Amino acid sequence: MKIREINEKDNQRMEQIIKRSLESFELNIPGTAYFDPQLGSLAQFYQQQPHAKYWVVVNEQDEAVGGVGIAPFGLKTDVAELQKLYMAPEAQGLGLSRELMQTALDFAKKHYTYCYLETMKKLEVANLLYAKFGFRPLDKPLEGSEHGTMDAWYIKELRDGSSM
Secondary structure, three states, rough: OOOEOOHHHHHHHHHHHHHHHHHHHOOOOOOHHHHOOOHHHHHHHHHOOOOOEEEHHHHHHEEEEEEEEEEEEOEEEEEEEEEEEEHHHHHHOOOOOHHHHHHHHHHHHOOEEEEEEOOOOOOOHHHHHHHHHHOEOOOOOOOOOOOOOOOOEEEEOOOOOOOO
């Protein structure tokens, strides 16, 4: 397995992984990534934004089995958002989410002061991963949030010496 930037050929596979994952938690509802208009064109979406990237982890056949993105959050120039961290069932439990997170955060540190993310409390494994990476829980979403169904919000300081 290796990590690389997303290509257009990965779009359909990542859309399927994201949708199947959300369906498995009964989160195929409005206010989640399930209905994001860019879900079928992630490669193009991330290429069009400044300081944004999406990475996929691929198997030996160069087929995407998971991914994660970093993009600017709203109008805040110093805040990145960790987006769309999803793994196919066959790739779960192998430590690949950790590798994707590290790749995304290393990139974010070069361009942002903070990294923000939104998730659901019922996604317990994901929440544990975020805590291990030093994300602090917030009481409410940052202003400008687009996923109103989320009920857990986190922030991580990427550079020393700054406060929010």
